[in-house]
Amino acid sequence: MGRRAKNKQDAPLPLAQEKSTGKVTKILHDKLKHLAVRDRKQQSAALKNRSKNHGRQTEKRKSSEAEPAANKNKRSKQAKESEDEDEDEEGDVGEAGAQELELDGDGWDNAPLESDSEIDEDDDDGSDSMAEFDSDANAEEQSDDEDEDEEEDVVSQMPLSLLSDDEEDDDNDDDEPDAQDDSDEISGIESYDEFATDDDDDDDDDAAAPVTFRDMEKRSLKLDAKRKQMEELADVELKAAGAVVDGERALFVLPTPEEIEAEKETPPDLSAIQHRIQEIIRVLNNFSELRTEGSSRNDYMDQLKRDMCFYYGYNEFLMDKLLDLFTVSEAVEFFEANEVARPVTIRTNTLKTRRRDLAQALINRGVNLDPIGKWTKVGLTIFDSPVPVGATPEYMAGHYMIQAASSFLPVIALAPQEKEKVLDMSAAPGGKTTYCAALMKNTGMVVANDANKDREKALVANIHRLGISNTIVCNYDGREFPKVMGGFDRVLLDAPCSGTGVISKDASVKINKSQDDINMLTHLQKELILSAIDSVNADSSTGGYIVYSTCSVTVDEDEAVVNYALSKRPNIKLVSTGLDFGSPGFTSFRGHTFHPSLNLTRRFYPHAHNMDGFFVAKFKKFSNKIKTADNKVIVPAGSGSKRKHKKKKNSN
Numbered sequence: 001m002g003r004r005a006k007n008k009q010d011a012p013l014p015l016a017q018e019k020s021t022g023k024v025t026k027i028l029h030d031k032l033k034h035l036a037v038r039d040r041k042q043q044s045a046a047l048k049n050r051s052k053n054h055g056r057q058t059e060k061r062k063s064s065e066a067e068p069a070a071n072k073n074k075r076s077k078q079a080k081e082s083e084d085e086d087e088d089e090e091g092d093v094g095e096a097g098a099q100e101l102e103l104d105g106d107g108w109d110n111a112p113l114e115s116d117s118e119i120d121e122d123d124d125d126g127s128d129s130m131a132e133f134d135s136d137a138n139a140e141e142q143s144d145d146e147d148e149d150e151e152e153d154v155v156s157q158m159p160l161s162l163l164s165d166d167e168e169d170d171d172n173d174d175d176e177p178d179a180q181d182d183s184d185e186i187s188g189i190e191s192y193d194e195f196a197t198d199d200d201d202d203d204d205d206d207a208a209a210p211v212t213f214r215d216m217e218k219r220s221l222k223l224d225a226k227r228k229q230m231e232e233l234a235d236v237e238l239k240a241a242g243a244v245v246d247g248e249r250a251l252f253v254l255p256t257p258e259e260i261e262a263e264k265e266t267p268p269d270l271s272a273i274q275h276r277i278q279e280i281i282r283v284l285n286n287f288s289e290l291r292t293e294g295s296s297r298n299d300y301m302d303q304l305k306r307d308m309c310f311y312y313g314y315n316e317f318l319m320d321k322l323l324d325l326f327t328v329s330e331a332v333e334f335f336e337a338n339e340v341a342r343p344v345t346i347r348t349n350t351l352k353t354r355r356r357d358l359a360q361a362l363i364n365r366g367v368n369l370d371p372i373g374k375w376t377k378v379g380l381t382i383f384d385s386p387v388p389v390g391a392t393p394e395y396m397a398g399h400y401m402i403q404a405a406s407s408f409l410p411v412i413a414l415a416p417q418e419k420e421k422v423l424d425m426s427a428a429p430g431g432k433t434t435y436c437a438a439l440m441k442n443t444g445m446v447v448a449n450d451a452n453k454d455r456e457k458a459l460v461a462n463i464h465r466l467g468i469s470n471t472i473v474c475n476y477d478g479r480e481f482p483k484v485m486g487g488f489d490r491v492l493l494d495a496p497c498s499g500t501g502v503i504s505k506d507a508s509v510k511i512n513k514s515q516d517d518i519n520m521l522t523h524l525q526k527e528l529i530l531s532a533i534d535s536v537n538a539d540s541s542t543g544g545y546i547v548y549s550t551c552s553v554t555v556d557e558d559e560a561v562v563n564y565a566l567s568k569r570p571n572i573k574l575v576s577t578g579l580d581f582g583s584p585g586f587t588s589f590r591g592h593t594f595h596p597s598l599n600l601t602r603r604f605y606p607h608a609h610n611m612d613g614f615f616v617a618k619f620k621k622f623s624n625k626i627k628t629a630d631n632k633v634i635v636p637a638g639s640g641s642k643r644k645h646k647k648k649k650n651s652n
């Protein structure tokens, strides 16, 4: 993964290096770099081409193969995000969302990163002084630095003739190879010939490249022969697999009950089960044409569920829940994504440092990193690190928090402002509390509560390590809250949940959840959300917001809880989370209809967003009074900034 981050870079050298590098050396260095990049491009084109040829033949058989989906998704997403990040660091979502709503003032990210925005502007000047690099440029710069090391390795392994060729050819583009290219071919440098051939064949690469070769016809014949050979090979392979006969797929037939019984007696053949999963999905996706006589959709679904439970290790309850949520193909993507660890991400503690300084410090320790994405100015993805990320001097000094990318989202949505009074109702171990405190620049007050005293130890430790001084920790059941303390400008309820969004971190969720667990959790979540709402002061001049989040993807714990809150508290409404990615929440689900505004909530999935499964809803409380059905007006204790006690009339 680190290589990916390295490869994408084409940024200036880190300043330290540039300062100490003479002009001539730099030119030479740039040439070598150009050479190495070109060489790598050629090699990857060659590889791509080969697999393309082979892939075309096997595509039919493998069309529904979901195995690489999550990884591919992840790769392209990360690459895309990184590219986007390079292009524009200004368009922060939290900020944009807040502006759009005209509710959150400047947005969270302006506060700690004023300097960043200045830097962004300066960066556009094209100046290459260190002070003018924004954090992303810096991260990029470092990756580039590593890239150069890698490139030097590549260069050192290159044939001398090729090296000198590129040196001379420095200013030429790949699409304008010169006589030197030809002479290379003549002199029989095999690798060059091969690269050129592959390049030639690669649609994605520059189309002008092939015109440089003299014996095009010979090469073309050679290429045809190679292709034919590959086709034959692929055919043999496919026929051996019994999947293709004369270009058609063989009819997939469900195993009989006897065959299923016999299967149980033999050691499980995972690849056969995986193949059957794909075949059943293929049939289900084109049922009228591909079904076999006598087998119903339910027969296929039952077999599919059995196979997926076995193959991915889920219990039937969760399998059913997830198949309610996703199409079968998407469910497979979700399962696959859960088999892959999410990238390690960290959040810069802007109370102590800036992202670019942190990135530089970590890079100096050999850490390979990149900004998470353009939606955050404080997050970094760690691709690899020679030192444990939780034990660097920067970590110890509180310069960052190891925090899942998804865990940034509710705080971005909450957008706490300086000098506000904020409640984090279930705060331990404190990723979100400490982010709130940082956005508030250690002003105002954060009340960090959690019902679990043990977990609060980590919360307290993080608060100290990160240098947070505006936060108090308390240990109540959140349901007591409006009575304990109220009148908050904003409340975050990052609710206890089943964790179905974080299976890649905790695989036990696959088998240890039942409907009873979900029922218990949703009951608690519903009580907590009402407490959270009642703890907010609707008359707050800057706030009046509640954010509800879970790391679960079940509708029971997400939309259903939010819908419940809307029905019980007519003094609130859903507003935009300010997050411009994620899927909209469900407005109806399996026969249940939710309030149409549920589409303002956001869902995040590992297979779609390369982050933990997550749900975020943001409410605005517009009144402290609740009108009941029989027209009574109730003012729940804790809504206003001060609790009002009626004076008892003295009976004497």
Ligand SMILES: C[S@@+](CC[C@H](N)C(=O)[O-])C[C@H]1O[C@@H](n2cnc3c(N)ncnc32)[C@H](O)[C@@H]1O
Pocket: 407, 425, 426, 427, 428, 429, 430, 431, 432, 433, 449, 450, 451, 452, 455, 476, 477, 478, 479, 494, 495, 496, 497
């Ligand atoms: C999802 S975790 C919170 C993670 C935390 N917000 C963070 O970002 O680090 C849910 C938390 O809810 C706490 N919790 C469970 N029941 C609670 C209750 N009745 N009142 C308050 N907190 C509760 C758990 O102890 C757990 O720490």
